[in-house]
Amino acid sequence: MPIARPRRNTVRTAASTLGALSLLVALSACMDSATDTVPASTVAPPSATTAAAEARINIKGFSFIPQDLTVRPGAKINVINSNSVPHTVTATDGAAFDTGQIAPGQSVTFTAPDTPGSYAFICSLHPRMKGTLTVA
Numbered sequence: 001m002p003i004a005r006p007r008r009n010t011v012r013t014a015a016s017t018l019g020a021l022s023l024l025v026a027l028s029a030c031m032d033s034a035t036d037t038v039p040a041s042t043v044a045p046p047s048a049t050t051a052a053a054e055a056r057i058n059i060k061g062f063s064f065i066p067q068d069l070t071v072r073p074g075a076k077i078n079v080i081n082s083n084s085v086p087h088t089v090t091a092t093d094g095a096a097f098d099t100g101q102i103a104p105g106q107s108v109t110f111t112a113p114d115t116p117g118s119y120a121f122i123c124s125l126h127p128r129m130k131g132t133l134t135v136a
Helices: 008-037
Strands: 054-060 063-065 068-071 076-081 107-111 117-123 126-135
Touching: 054 068, 063 126
Parallel strands: 054 076, 068 126
Antiparallel strands: 054 063, 076 107, 117 126
8 A cells, every 4th residue: 555645835834834833932932031031110100300410491481391390419400591581590599509691592500409308499580480499
């Protein structure tokens, strides 16, 4: 009795299918191990607190943006005047910080106080412009 031989295409299809399945299993294992190695705590949502070395206040439309900013003690804060008139960022207590006049289109950098707390500030040229710097 003759021996039945499998068709060549069937053998190739089976080999291709097994190869593809092996590749999928290997990729799946890589993807699982990649997600296991990144702790969930490394992805932080946006926050009002600036831990970076430099924070930013933009003066635009006779407003401080953001109006309330939280930084770490001693952080550098860059102030950009995007208005057509001079402005200041001046602590209302007068001693904590004062940028002096910032010309239109210019920027200055000042250092946040080292003492944690809440520091109200204004533009000394336009006192209705108000903000709060929180050092935490």
